[in-house]
Amino acid sequence: MTANDRLRDVTFVNGLQQCVHCGLCLPACPTYHVFHTEMDAPRGRLALMAAASEGRIPLEGALRTHLDRCLGCRACETVCPSGVPYGALLETARLAIEEERTQSPAERLVRFLALRALLPRVDRLRHVARLTRGLQQIGLLALARHLPPSLERLRHMVALLPPTISTQFTAPGVYPARGKRRGRVAFFVGCVQEALLAHVNAATVRVLQRNGYEVHVVPGQTCCGAVAYHVGDEATALELARRNVAAFAGEYEAIINNAGGCGAMLKEYAKLLGDDRAREFAARVQDVTEFLAEHLHRPPAKPVAGRVTYVDSCHLRHAQRVVEPPRRLLAAIPGLELVELSRPDHCCGSAGVYNILHPETAEAILDAKMADVAQTRATFVATTNTGCYLQLLHGVRRWALDARVVHVVELLDMAYEAQGETP
Ligand code: SF4
Ligand code: SF4
Numbered sequence: 001m002t003a004n005d006r007l008r009d010v011t012f013v014n015g016l017q018q019c020v021h022c023g024l025c026l027p028a029c030p031t032y033h034v035f036h037t038e039m040d041a042p043r044g045r046l047a048l049m050a051a052a053s054e055g056r057i058p059l060e061g062a063l064r065t066h067l068d069r070c071l072g073c074r075a076c077e078t079v080c081p082s083g084v085p086y087g088a089l090l091e092t093a094r095l096a097i098e099e100e101r102t103q104s105p106a107e108r109l110v111r112f113l114a115l116r117a118l119l120p121r122v123d124r125l126r127h128v129a130r131l132t133r134g135l136q137q138i139g140l141l142a143l144a145r146h147l148p149p150s151l152e153r154l155r156h157m158v159a160l161l162p163p164t165i166s167t168q169f170t171a172p173g174v175y176p177a178r179g180k181r182r183g184r185v186a187f188f189v190g191c192v193q194e195a196l197l198a199h200v201n202a203a204t205v206r207v208l209q210r211n212g213y214e215v216h217v218v219p220g221q222t223c224c225g226a227v228a229y230h231v232g233d234e235a236t237a238l239e240l241a242r243r244n245v246a247a248f249a250g251e252y253e254a255i256i257n258n259a260g261g262c263g264a265m266l267k268e269y270a271k272l273l274g275d276d277r278a279r280e281f282a283a284r285v286q287d288v289t290e291f292l293a294e295h296l297h298r299p300p301a302k303p304v305a306g307r308v309t310y311v312d313s314c315h316l317r318h319a320q321r322v323v324e325p326p327r328r329l330l331a332a333i334p335g336l337e338l339v340e341l342s343r344p345d346h347c348c349g350s351a352g353v354y355n356i357l358h359p360e361t362a363e364a365i366l367d368a369k370m371a372d373v374a375q376t377r378a379t380f381v382a383t384t385n386t387g388c389y390l391q392l393l394h395g396v397r398r399w400a401l402d403a404r405v406v407h408v409v410e411l412l413d414m415a416y417e418a419q420g421e422t423p
Contacts, residue, residue, distance in 0.1 A: 003059060003099040004096075006093075007053040009092070011088075012092050015089045016053060016084075018082050019043065019046045019080075019084050022081065024079055025041070025079055026041045028078070028345065030347045030365045031069055033365075033368065034364045042076035042080075042086055045070060045090075046084065046086070048063045048066055052096075059097045060097075063097065064097050067090065069358065070090060071314070071347050071349070071351040072087065072354075073351060074314060075314065075318055078318045095232050097232065098231070098232025115233055116236060119227060119228070120222045120240055121222075122189065126169055126195060132165055133165040136163075136164065136165060141158055144159070153356055156355070160356070160394050162196060162197070162393055163393070165196060166198045166199035166202075169202075170201040172217045173217055174217075175208075175214070175216075175217070177209055178209045178210050179298070180297075181214065182211065183214070184216065184252055185254045186215075186250065186255045187204065187255075188248075188255060188266065190223070190258075190386065193262070197386055197407070203410045204256070204407075205217070207409050207412045208256065211295060212298070213253075213295075218247050218250065221244055222240050224240065224257075224262040224265040224266050225237035225240035225244075226264070226352065228240065229272075238272060242273065244266070244269070245269060245273065245281045253284075256291055257287060257288065258384065258407060258409060259384070260314070260315040260317075260319075260384050260385035262386075264316070264320050266281075270283070287325070288384075288408075289329055289384055290322050292409075292412070293329055300412060300415030300419065301334070301419050302416075303333070303418070304334075304335050304336050304411055305335045305336075306337070306379040307376070307377060308330055308337065308338055308378055308381075309339050309340070309381055310330060310340070310344070311382070311383045312326075312345065312383075313383060313385030313387075314351070316384050317344075326408045329412060330382060330408060334415070336380075336411065341369075341375075342372050346365075346372075347365060347369075348365065348391045349363065349364070350385075350387035350388050350390065352387060363398075366391060366394070367398075369392075370399045374399060374401060379403055379404065380403065380404055380411065381403050381405045382411060383405070383406075383407065383408075384407060389405060392405045
């Protein structure tokens with residue numbers, strides 16, 4: 001499909017026409033709070049997309065600049081009274097821009113390595129994680145802060161790594177149910193999630209086992225394709241989607257994931273691939289908090305002492321509309337006091353690879369989030385997405401807060417361990 005076909009497609013044009021220019025989305029937009037300009041708010045971005053669709057402005061220039069600055073957090077979609085499908089419109093406009101843009105040889109190489117050679121190969125990512133952990137242990141990564149300004153992005157990527165990379169990987173296989181067997185689920189391990197936050201995957205499997213589920217970590221699964229899709233590489237995203245649909249074809253009650261960004265993409269397969277197998281796959285995808293809130297057959301009995309605040313993953317809250325389940329699970333843990341943020345609907349600045357591509361804006365957005373977190377005096381900062389977890393780790397260090405960043409399932413896992421139920 002050409003860029004013009006995409007921009008003149010009737011679904012795209014109708015979506016744009018749904019905007020009644022009321023401006024109610026502006027206060028919800030984190031980039032509007034940073035830049036204070038109409039073009040860095042949803043209404044302005046929609047006006048730019050409409051202008052491009054009508055051929056009044058080119059795809060380069062203002063359109064690309066202001067869409068690049070958009071986090072894709074979809075907070076605007078949640079508050080829009082007119083039901084503007086902002087996320088879908090943004091994706092279409094980004095795909096059109098990418099089709100017209102000429103990539104430099106260096107950019108093509110980086111994209112090939114990241115999107116085709118690394119992210120789809122979790123076995124390779126595990127090797128990279130082991131190597132990175134080794135470099136961490138001998139102190140070599142700490143030298144990254146002395147990198148020259150020309151390598152600013154690399155320096156920032158190193159700053160986003162967890163202080164200790166876990167190598168507690170979740171290998172393909174069947175993990176048996178503990179206690180009374182309730183069913184059989186499949187688990188999607190992700191790519192960066194498994195490489196950098198393997199301990200969260202391990203905790204997810206344990207918590208599902210403790211609630212009576214046999215957990216299948218199916219071979220052949222791969223990256224969800226969200227990064228490829230968001231940077232405009234539709235062909236790679238579709239190929240990964242087909243591979244995942246084939247890998248999870250077995251009979252599972254649910255296909256569980258623990259990262260809001262991946263889950264949103266997996267649920268999109270129905271629309272992206274448009275066939276019955278993809279629809280059937282997407283209907284079974286659930287975030288682990290969504291699943292456990294309905295299937296917590298064995299609520300934890302022992303307390304985890306502390307104060308917890310919950311930072312919503314935008315793709316869980318705004319894209320998947322999963323808001324209450326993580327909170328219900330936190331409330332089910334004895335001894336834990338849940339304190340809400342004043343702006344739980346605002347992005348933390350992670351947004352896929354946004355914090356690597358736009359570090360200054362991402363840090364301004366992160367600082368607003370951390371100011372909110374600091375107000376809660378929480379000892380645990382809980383979240384449900386890989387990027388948010390890494391960004392919050394960085395934020396807690398940057399703000400020197402005495403708080404531990406965790407996934408919601410890690411707190412459940414801690415509560416079970418406190419009652420002496422380590423498998
Ligand atoms: S809230 Fe919806 S209708 Fe109003 S300006 Fe924003 S996108 Fe348009
Ligand atoms: S997706 Fe997020 S950053 Fe982008 S316009 Fe909507 S609220 Fe603003």
